[in-house]
Amino acid sequence: QAGLKTKKIGQRIEYLEQCASTQIVAHQLAQEGAPDGTAVISELQTEGRGRLMRKWDSAKGQGIWMSIILRPELPPHKSPQFTLVAAVAIVRAIQSVTGLDASIKWPNDILFGTKKATGILTELQSDADGIQALIIGIGVNVNQEREDFDAEVQDIATSLRLESGQPVNRRKLVQEILHCLEIYTDMYIEEGFAPLKELWEGHSATIGKAVRARMSRETLEGIAEGITEDGVLQLRTADGKVHGIYSADIELK
């Protein structure tokens, strides 16, 4: 924690050599009452996961595999935006530590070109009294070489090292991510998404582009026109209709 500039996020860090998934550990700690801002970091995940229980390749010692417990006092429908807020925080942190400019693919990917360097997974922990905690999972590929990735993702994944041509100090990057997360989540909690929308759009790989949005029931193609202040993607299809997309996999065409 030496060098950490935050007041809340990461003041408690649970550091593990190995676990199944930092999301699972964080859910458990949250249930046991872990304070707002607790971070779980693991060198290796044996069952790292993405959305819809997809696998997240979590090579030992080469990435940042981390989950943050937040306890904001916000209604449940305000929670998906934390993914977008976290994306802005991570892009800014990557920029300040490595000088690299990454872009955000709505809702939860951070890319270099078309290759994914970071995934974000926001989960809720709720009970009969409502939402108890938000668990924000962050996976950043930092020092992998191409052959360190699982065969399935070798062609779609990249790391900061591959992009910059040099190894990146993970501790420094974790501290900067926590710092940026605190700044932007506080901003979101106090002022809503409005002040963040422009920042988000400035880093977006999606807005203004022709995209295909795969949802559980249908697939739509069109132009991604923007996001609303609730973080909903606005997709204009060829018939001129604008569809609000709440959750999807986006393919840039």
Ligand code: BT5
């Ligand atoms: C995500 O899901 O992108 C969210 C990933 C969140 C991972 C973090 S690590 C810390 C915390 N603990 C966890 O167990 N999870 C969180 P999704 O949008 O569903 O993307 C998953 C897809 O990304 C997979 O199906 C692969 O195609 C691809 N993928 C898997 N591992 C990757 C990697 N290391 N780098 C780039 N792409 C990867």
